[in-house]
Amino acid sequence: QVQLVESGGGLVQAGGSLRLSCAVSGRSLSTCTMGWFRQAPGKEREFVVVINRNGISTFYADSVKGRFTISRDNAKNTVYLQMNSLKPEDTAVYYCAADLGDGSTWYGDYDYWGQGTQVTVSS
Numbered sequence: 001q002v003q004l005v006e007s008g009g010g011l012v013q014a015g016g017s018l019r020l021s022c023a024v025s026g027r028s029l030s031t032c033t034m035g036w037f038r039q040a041p042g043k044e045r046e047f048v049v050v051i052n053r054n055g056i057s058t059f060y061a062d063s064v065k066g067r068f069t070i071s072r073d074n075a076k077n078t079v080y081l082q083m084n085s086l087k088p089e090d091t092a093v094y095y096c097a098a099d100l101g102d103g104s105t106w107y108g109d110y111d112y113w114g115q116g117t118q119v120t121v122s123s
Helices: none
Strands: 003-007 010-013 018-025 033-039 046-051 058-060 068-073 078-083 092-099 117-122
Touching (some): 003 092, 018 092, 018 117, 046 068
Antiparallel strands (some): 033 092, 092 117
16 A cells, blocks of 8 residues: 655744655555645645656746755655745645656546645745
């Protein structure tokens, strides 16, 4: 059974940083394309970033480009999301997701999801 567990969320002031982690178990991370999504209250789940299996290729939403950085450590079966220069509009529950295919910006393509971690950015 594949499980994804996010951690690292919290409350931070605007301009601050947080680092989210997503630990994967039940399957080798190297077989998965990984994505991060977020969902704010009353809004649809929003694509943030995707990284391919070997970590060479990434694609970011325009809203986070230049501020967020995704990385992965396949040996540790963990994916990271470094978030810098945080803004109040980044406030959301952040989810990591695993896709056994090539990944995309659409949440419906992903096969496994974590439970989410809350990120709150105060102004």
